[in-house]
Every structure is written in structure tokens, then in C-alpha cells.
Amino acid sequence: MSVRIIVDSTTDLRPQAARRVQVVPLTIHFGEREFVDGVDIDTDRFYRMLVESDVLPTTSQPTPHAFGKVFSQAVEAGDSVVCITISAKLSGTFQSASIAAADYPGKVFVVDSRNVTIAAGVLVEYALELADRGMEAEEIALTLMDKRDQVKLLAMVDTLEYLKKGGRISATVAFAGGLLNIKPLITIDDGEVKMVSKARGVKQAYGQLGELIAKAGGVDFSKPVMLGYTGVEDTLLKKYMEENASFWSACGGEPPYAVIGSVVGTHAGPGAVAAAFFTAE
DSSP states (O other): OOEEEEEETTBOOOHHHHTTSEEEOOEEEETTEEEEBTTTBOHHHHHHHHHHOSSOOEEEOOOHHHHHHHHHHHHHTTOEEEEEESOTTTOSHHHHHHHHHTTSTTTEEEEEOSSOHHHHHHHHHHHHHHHHTTOOHHHHHHHHHHHGGGEEEEEEOSOSHHHHHTTSSOHHHHHHHHHTTEEEEEEEETTEEEEEEEEESHHHHHHHHHHHHHHHTOBOTTSOEEEEEOSSOOHHHHHHHHHTHHHHGGGTSSOOEEEOOHHHHHHHOTTOEEEEEEBOO
16 A cells, blocks of 8 residues: 555646646636646646736636545555645635545545645655655645645746736736836745735845745755746746855755746746745744
8 A cells, every 4th residue: 555645736846746646637717718727728828828818817626526536546546645735725625625535534634735836846745755754644644734834935026917917916006016127025824825025126036035035934955945937938047046056055956946837827927936945943
């Protein structure tokens, strides 16, 4: 018997980890058009449509039946399951998974990551490490619930347009911010997307990102770390990595990174740079 790690499609992972998990997809809605996340639409197509669309896309959670199907397959194969989901405050996905898991007591354990994208990703990578050590599913789930609040996501947003479209800032603030080259910094706080700071220009934003990482308690490099970017090009992320290479060298080389998907990407728009990590304190 082994432990299967199951995630929803809002969790962004590097390829090595993605190959080791099963994914239950959300549905992305662009107006009247529906796409199964990661099946009918990939991140490149998502961002191209995001730029072209006048309205922001929305997502809907998988049904309990969708989770039940993969849980059933795992249990029938003699495996146990740890299912890690997007923050319950951002989606009903955790609830759907929990309803499905009720049919498999002692076999399926559902964990609300209280986060999203690469931050959920580092929690998943930690779960894979625990499974590799031979830890049982229930113990993995309890460990993740104990450690999940130590996971932080911080991101620099390159444009105010999508925060305006989402109603998080007014059109006036967005216009003035554009003139001043304002770069907001956002986080996931208590399971929700929140703005934590504003910088003038990319260089100042990179500096503030470092300050916010330190304020959060610094990075525990003994646990998984991941950087991320939104859009179809990683140019700004590469620039950030070059300018902060000495800090991230503790990863043992270039830090792992992944493209950020629909939930954070909708609010941030293309060009965002993000870091996800366990805090050292």
C-alpha cells in the first residue's frame, strides 16, 4: 500500500512533482465559454485569452463526484490518499473533496492548504517528501495542517489593470498608479488575496519583496521553495532571479519555478513575479 497525493488544478508545481500527483481539475469560465483547467486550456492559452477578454474569467470547483472517482480508484488499488486543495475561502473545492472523502473513513484525508498556486505547490512537495520517508497518510495530513500556516506567498504585480477589473482598486487609483508606475505587492492572508504594499517601479518592488520575505520570518531553505510568474513569458522572473541570485543560492543553485495559473493570474494579470516558501521563524 502506498500514499497517493491528489491535488486540484489550482496547485502549480514544477514538472518533477507534477508527475507524481493526480489532478482533479476546476472549470474556467470566460463569459459563456467553459474550459476544463489543464485539459481544454493550458496556461499559455489562459493568459492569451485573459489579455483579449473584456471581463475577468471565473472558476467553479470540481463536484464531489469528480473527487469520489479518483478516491475510489486509489482505495480500490489498496492505497490511501492525502488530498490537498486550494484555500476554502477562495473556492468550494475543499468542501467538494471533503464530501467525497466521507465515503472513505481512515483512507482519504483532505487538507485545506489555506493557500493557492505555488504556495499550495510547496506544501504538496513537502507532502511528497513525507511520503518518501514512509509516513502514513493520516500522519502526513496532520503534519501538513500543523505546518501550512508557515507557508507564505508574496507576489509583485506588474499591472494594475486586473486589480481594477476585479474591483479591488478603483479606476481612478489604477489610472494614477499607472502614471506613477506603481507595482502592488500581494499575498494570501488568512486564505484570501490581499494587497500588502506598493512600490514605484520594478527595482523598488524587488527590494520590497525582499523586505516582506524578511518580515514574514525569512525562508526555511530546508523545506521546499518555489518562485513563479504569470503570463506567457518568464522575462521579469529571470531578471528578478539574476538580481537576487545570492539570496536564492541557498536553494543549491537556481531556485525551482513554475508558471502561476488561473486563480492568482486572474487578479495579478501577466508579468507578476512571486515567491512561495516556508518561513524560517
